[in-house]
Amino acid sequence: xxxGTQATVKGLTPDELGALGTQILLCNTYHxxxxxxxxxxxxxxxxxxxxxxxxxxxxxxxxxxVLSLTPLRKVTDEGVIFRSHLDxxxxxxxxxxxxxxxxxxxxxxxxxLDECPPYPASREEIEKAVKRTSAWAxxxxxxxxxxxxxxxxxxxxxxxxDLREKSAEELVALDFPGYAIGGLSVGEPxxxxxxxLDWVVPxxxxxxxxxxxxVGTPEDILEGVARxxxxxxCVLPTRLGRHATAFTRRGRINIRRAAxxxxxxxxxxxxxxxxxxxxxxxxxxxxFRAEEMLxxxxxxLHNLHFLFRLxxxxxxxxxxxxxxxxxxxxxxxRGG
Amino acid sequence: xxxGTQATVKGLTPDELGALGTQILLCNTYHxxxxxxxxxxxxxxxxxxxxxxxxxxxxxxxxxxVLSLTPLRKVTDEGVIFRSHLDxxxxxxxxxxxxxxxxxxxxxxxxxLDECPPYPASREEIEKAVKRTSAWAxxxxxxxxxxxxxxxxxxxxxxxxDLREKSAEELVALDFPGYAIGGLSVGEPxxxxxxxLDWVVPxxxxxxxxxxxxVGTPEDILEGVARxxxxxxCVLPTRLGRHATAFTRRGRINIRRAAxxxxxxxxxxxxxxxxxxxxxxxxxxxxFRAEEMLxxxxxxLHNLHFLFRLxxxxxxxxxxxxxxxxxxxxxxxRGG
Numbered sequence: 001x002x003x004g005t006q007a008t009v010k011g012l013t014p015d016e017l018g019a020l021g022t023q024i025l026l027c028n029t030y031h032x033x034x035x036x037x038x039x040x041x042x043x044x045x046x047x048x049x050x051x052x053x054x055x056x057x058x059x060x061x062x063x064x065x066v067l068s069l070t071p072l073r074k075v076t077d078e079g080v081i082f083r084s085h086l087d088x089x090x091x092x093x094x095x096x097x098x099x100x101x102x103x104x105x106x107x108x109x110x111x112x113l114d115e116c117p118p119y120p121a122s123r124e125e126i127e128k129a130v131k132r133t134s135a136w137a138x139x140x141x142x143x144x145x146x147x148x149x150x151x152x153x154x155x156x157x158x159x160x161x162d163l164r165e166k167s168a169e170e171l172v173a174l175d176f177p178g179y180a181i182g183g184l185s186v187g188e189p190x191x192x193x194x195x196x197l198d199w200v201v202p203x204x205x206x207x208x209x210x211x212x213x214x215v216g217t218p219e220d221i222l223e224g225v226a227r228x229x230x231x232x233x234c235v236l237p238t239r240l241g242r243h244a245t246a247f248t249r250r251g252r253i254n255i256r257r258a259a260x261x262x263x264x265x266x267x268x269x270x271x272x273x274x275x276x277x278x279x280x281x282x283x284x285x286x287x288f289r290a291e292e293m294l295x296x297x298x299x300x301l302h303n304l305h306f307l308f309r310l311x312x313x314x315x316x317x318x319x320x321x322x323x324x325x326x327x328x329x330x331x332x333x334r335g336g
Numbered sequence: 337x338x339x340g341t342q343a344t345v346k347g348l349t350p351d352e353l354g355a356l357g358t359q360i361l362l363c364n365t366y367h368x369x370x371x372x373x374x375x376x377x378x379x380x381x382x383x384x385x386x387x388x389x390x391x392x393x394x395x396x397x398x399x400x401x402v403l404s405l406t407p408l409r410k411v412t413d414e415g416v417i418f419r420s421h422l423d424x425x426x427x428x429x430x431x432x433x434x435x436x437x438x439x440x441x442x443x444x445x446x447x448x449l450d451e452c453p454p455y456p457a458s459r460e461e462i463e464k465a466v467k468r469t470s471a472w473a474x475x476x477x478x479x480x481x482x483x484x485x486x487x488x489x490x491x492x493x494x495x496x497x498d499l500r501e502k503s504a505e506e507l508v509a510l511d512f513p514g515y516a517i518g519g520l521s522v523g524e525p526x527x528x529x530x531x532x533l534d535w536v537v538p539x540x541x542x543x544x545x546x547x548x549x550x551v552g553t554p555e556d557i558l559e560g561v562a563r564x565x566x567x568x569x570c571v572l573p574t575r576l577g578r579h580a581t582a583f584t585r586r587g588r589i590n591i592r593r594a595a596x597x598x599x600x601x602x603x604x605x606x607x608x609x610x611x612x613x614x615x616x617x618x619x620x621x622x623x624f625r626a627e628e629m630l631x632x633x634x635x636x637l638h639n640l641h642f643l644f645r646l647x648x649x650x651x652x653x654x655x656x657x658x659x660x661x662x663x664x665x666x667x668x669x670r671g672g
Contacts, residue, residue: 007622011629013614036622040598044618052614262376278349278388282380286343286372293347293629 001026001058001233002304006035007051010238011297012304014053019274020301021308024055024108026233029101030062030069033091034084038104046106058233061098061111061154064182064214068118075115077132095136096143103146111180112140114154119186126158134170141174152178152211159192161199168203179204180211181229185220193220197227204228218247218310219334222327225314237307241300244288247307251334255299260285273305274298337362337394337569338640342371343387346574347633348640350389355610356637357644360391360444362569365437366398366405369427370420374440382442394569397434397447397490400518400550404454411451413468431472432479439482447516448476450490455522462494470506477510488514488547495528497535504539515540516547517565521556529556533563540564554583554646555670558663561650573643577636580624583643587670591635596621609641610634 002009002017005028009017017025027047032038044050047057063080066073070082079094095113102110113136115129133156144151153176157164171179181200184193197212204210209230215221216234224232237247244256248268253260255267266276267284275284275298287295317326338345338353341364345353353361363383368374380386383393399416402409406418415430431449438446449472451465469492480487489512493500507515517536520529533548540546545566551557552570560568573583580592584604589596591603602612603620611620611634623631653662 006626006628007619008626008628008630011633013630031626035626036597036618040618040622043598044600044616050616050619050622052619261372262379264380280380280386282372282376283343283386283388286376286386290342290344290367290371292342292344293632294344294349296629297347297633 001231003233003235003238004051004053005031005235007032007041007047009300010242011293011300014051014055016301017053017304018055020304021312022055022304024058024231025053026058026060027051027105027107028062028065029059029098029105029110030065032059032105033062033101034086038101042104042106048106056109057107058109059102059105059107059111060213060233061102061113062093063098063111063114063154064116066093067116075132077135079113080115095139099140099143099145099151102151103144103149106146107149109150109152109178111152111154112137112176114156114182116156116183116186117158119158119183119188121158123158123160123163126156126160126163130157130163130167130170133167134174137171137174137176141176150177152176152180152209154180154182154213155200155204156183157196157200158183159188159196161195164196164199165203168200172203172205176208178209178211180213182213184212185215190220190223194223194227197224197229201228216307218307219331221307221310222314222330225318225323226327237303238300241303242296244295244299246299247303249333255281255284255295256288257285267299267302268306271302271305273302275302275305337567339569339571339574340387340389341367341571343368343377343383345636346578347629347636350387350391352610352637353389353640354391356640357648358391358640360394360567361389362394362396363387363441363443364398364401365395365434365441365446366401368395368441369398369437370422374437378440378442384442392445393443394445395438395441395443395447396549396569397438397449398429399434399447399450399490400452402429403452411468413471415449416451431475435476435479435481435487438487439480439485442482443485445486445488445514447488447490448473448512450492450518452492452519452522453494455494455519455524457494459494459496459499462492462496462499466493466499466503466506469503470510473507473510473512477512486513488512488516488545490516490518490549491536491540492519493532493536494519495524495532497531500532500535501539504536508539508541512544514545514547516549518549520548521551526556526559530559530563533560533565537564552643554643555667557643557646558650558666561654561659562663573639574636577639578632580631580635582635583639585669591617591620591631592624593621603635603638604642607638607641609638611638611641 041050069085073082098113114133153171155167157167211231212229260281263281317323377386402418405421409418434449450469489507491503493503547567548565596617599617653659
């Protein structure tokens with residue numbers, strides 16, 4: 001899922017996202033609640049009509065943003081009190097309120113409010129967060145009214161095996177239509193990220209989608225899929241693109257590097273994206289050096305194309321029973 | 337002509353410019369000379385291939401930019417010494433060099449180097465500038481080699497009737513394929529801008545294009561056409577668009593205004609541009625409030641569409657002998 005935090009995938013139109021093969025995109029409840037405000041999106045006829053994207057949308061609950069972006073937050077069993085990062089105003093999110101906000105935004109998939117403590121956190125903190133996350137999930141389940149919006153539960157538990165297992169079991173007992181694994185890719189070593197997946201995924205129902213939140217390098221996606229993950233979201237393709245960095249089969253390149261000033265080849269040889277079919281590295285280099293808006297737009301297009309093409313190959317490989325081969329060769333070629 | 341100073345019309349692809357009906361766009365020799373450098377554009381196969389725009393391109397000579405943007409400039413009869421606004425490095429432009437640079441950039445139309453003193457300037461300064469502009473035009477005419485690039489002369493003379501007439505006559509004597517009127521819209525009252533056109537245009541050959549440089553509000557375009565101008569360039573539609581301001585038949589609106597937060601109509605009722613066909617004022621308001629890149633892009637599209645549609649109506653009205661009616665009704669509706 002490309003990230004469209006504020007009801008826009010930075011710089012791109014929904015038409016471009018559609019042409020890229022976007023199947024679903026992510027928006028953020030915390031950001032939209034603060035600006036433009038849920039009632040405006042509601043009046044517009046919901047998020048799809050507001051941003052003019054007719055494909056599926058997933059909204060994140062805002063739990064992560066509230067705990068990472070806002071100053072002076074306070075978490076109680078009842079909910080989270082926080083101050084807006086925009087104007088310092090005080091707000092209170094409860095599990096029930098976050099369900100209501102998302103039902104009013106009207107995505108296809110929504111996330112329950114969870115508690116995701118910043119990494120590293122003590123075992124005691126994580127234990128408390130797991131307990132709260134389960135209790136909040138249960139309250140969310142009860143508050144859920146609009147069946148057109150599908151709520152997913154979120155597994156927490158940091159990097160502690162027993163807490164992850166406890167969280168997964170408690171969430172699964174609540175019978176959500178899908179499950180997310182939260183609190184990863186927040187600074188822990190990669191080995192631990194993958195270990196958590198190894199512990200948690202086998203406990204999740206095989207017939208329900210599993211979503212690994214906030215993860216999205218090509219390598220992490222392959223490792224996630226190898227462990228049974230179905231869905232990902234990540235700001236990397238768009239954020240890196242805005243900052244002059246392009247994904248290629250041989251790793252990332254920064255197009256601002258002087259080496260590209262007279263390089264009249266495409267970002268990546270053989271790439272069929274709009275940017276590679278039309279523009280040279282020299283021109284893209286110039287756009288970034290000159291701080292021209294078209295540069296971020298064109299690199300974002302390329303990066304999303306790159307990841308969507310990878311997902312497409314993964315789906316084909318799974319269907320034809322060759323995923324392991326794809327996984328091995330990709331990581332080998334990258335020296336991974 | 338939309339302005340694509342640095343070989344890109346800010347935020348838009350050439351495909352979008354084509355779809356808007358762009359007939360020709362403007363790039364800037366001074367900027368491209370400094371960055372990426374003329375030799376890179378040359379290696380890319382010229383400006384059209386570098387920026388991937390196959391329609392006509394006009395390059396401004398850079399005379400105006402050198403005299404308005406750069407610190408520590410010095411004008412002599414030989415040329416202009418100036419420092420780069422990017423890194424302070426020293427450069428020297430002569431009429432011959434500017435012809436050569438543009439022939440290497442490879443636009444369809446290029447401009448000779450002129451001297452355009454900042455407004456207000458004394459009669460003595462303008463007199464000197466007119467003399468130099470004529471001498472430089474003559475040297476440019478002689479230096480011109482590549483006949484695929486068509487050079488236009490530029491009439492100067494400030495707001496002094498006799499100097500404008502002298503400049504026009506001397507330029508016309510050099511028999512350029514087209515003529516620009518420079519040094520207007522630099523701070524002088526509108527009445528003087530229009531008066532200069534009244535003096536100069538009748539002296540220009542009726543069978544050659546007349547280009548009013550740097551002018552482009554809807555009203556100025558109508559006034560210019562009424563006085564015999566054929567071509568315009570202006571940063572307004574793109575610059576205003578980036579700063580949240582949209583042209584409408586009833587004047588400019590700033591979409592950031594709180595009044596638009598819950599306005600679910602288009603920027604302009606009946607407008608057939610991409611933005612108005614797809615987006616509400618409320619969404620555009622949100623994009624600008626949230627500082628999202630898509631906002632500038634969508635307002636730029638609208639503003640260019642607005643001006644191109646005006647030019648289209650002007651051409652139709654001229655062809656059907658109803659221009660005077662269009663001119664009157666437009667200015668009346670605007671209370672102008």
